[in-house]
Amino acid sequence: MKDNNLFAGFRRGMGIGGWLTNYKRFNVLPEAWRRPITVGDLEHFECYITEEDIRRIASWGMDHVRLGFDQIVLESAPGVWREPVFRKIDEFLGWCRKYRLNAVLNLHKAIGNYCDIAEPVSLLEDAALQERFIALWREIERRWHRADSVAFELLNEVRDVPPEQWNHLAHRTIEAIRRVNPERRIIVGSICWNSPEALAFLPQFDDPAVACTFHCYEPFEFTHQQGVLQPGPLYYNRKMRYPDDAAPYREYRELVEGNSSRYDKFDRIDRAYLEHLLEPAFDFQRKRPETTLWCGEFGTIRHCRLEYRENWMADLIGLLEEHGIPWCAWNYLSTPNDGNRFSLVDDDSRELLSPRLKEILQGKTTRS
Structure with a gap:
């Protein structure tokens, strides 16, 4: 990967889920209950992550955090914004500045593209939802126009759709942001839930402030066991x-x-098998050396034995570091009702689950 100074402060990161995304599991809710925000949701948004959490993440040597949020937590209707949630994100970005952490604002679940449940209308087949999607990013740019330590990740884990559909929407969204901010750092993943193989479907963006991203949860039967x-x-x-x-x-x-x-x-x-699985990402890197490539998400389910979680994390991070690919682990903290908990910290102390895990995240122990 070419050393792109625009993304120099996004080398080792920690994802934050369970706060403004994955705060409850929509697959168990009736359709009519999935989009409204309840009083309990708002209370959760207000207190789940605090300044102390951001200070702690910075103390581990991370240089950025990836904040996932859902479209419905920011807007109640097209162009109708939930001001308390925007204020909370603004406060979060203030904490990041205080502790010298860059931030990725990641639209984790958009209306019409929930990565883990089917929806009646697809974002990529509905013109009105696409206009709403672009309008949301215009509003985010308007509010944090001067926040130059913030990158925008347009959408998490686009479903298995024709790549030209997503590429067209991504291009339109980038154009909308570029009309008001030619320097905003933007991150774009591909289809099929950001699989490494799908990187090949991404177009050439010819924009040094656009990075590409992929995720790694392979072998899936290990990372999502039980x-x-x-x-x-x-x-x-x-x-x-x-x-x-x-x-x-x-x-x-x-x-x-x-x-x-x-x-x-x-x-x-083992490590050799992981290297085999990541070959499409390494191939993308070789063919497009001018483009920053970022592994924006990887992890293992919480109830997997800690020793095996550490072994897998050590091998994966070791391979990414060896190839010069920046990364962001998933995730800091998961709610107890999250059906697939991937959290790396204790629920109460919010400290990393082991000294070895801390060393792995700091790049000190990167082989199992």
Whole structure:
């Protein structure tokens, strides 16, 4: 990756979920209850993350935080803004400045593109929702026009849609921001939930202030083991180790997909296998050296044995560092009702779960 000074302050980061996104699981709610914001939601937004959390993240040596938020927490209707939530984000950005952390504002779930539940109308097939999407980013730029330590990540984990649909909307949104701010740092992922393979579908943006992003949750049967939100891990219902012999992974694929061929060349699931999975990202990096590439999300489910979580994190971060790819771990803290908790801190003390985990995040121990 070319050393792009525009993104020099976005090398090692921590994602913040569970606050303005994933604060409750919409898949268990009736359709009519998914978009309204309740009194309980507003109380949660007010107090879940505090200045102390941001100070703590900075003390670990992170240089940026990625704040996920949902469209419905910022607007109640097209152009009708929820001012208390905007004020809370403004306060959060003030904490970031105080502790010298850059920030990524990430639209985690847009109306018409929830990464984990189906919706009746797709963002990428509805002109009115697209106009609303662009208008939201124009409003975010208006409010934080002078916040030059903030990057905008247009949308988290676009679903499996024709790539030209998303590329067209991303291009229109970038154009809308560029009309008022030619220097805003903008981050764009691809389709298929930001998979490394989908990076190849992204166009050349010819803009040094636009970075591309991907996520890594592979092997999925390990990172989401015994998760309750996806049918495969829920059905298999098995604790997984990392590193490990490939046999359990082959069994999972055979049971869930009827095809275990992805593991045919591997006797062991380890760092070499992760490197194989990340090859599409490394290939993108080689072919587009002028573009900043950022791994904006990766992690393991909370109830996975900590030793195996650490092993996986060490190998993944080690590979990213080896290839000069900046990253942001997912995530700092998850609510107890999150069906797939990925939090890296204790619920009460909010300290990292182990000294080794801290060393891994600081780049001191990056091999399992």
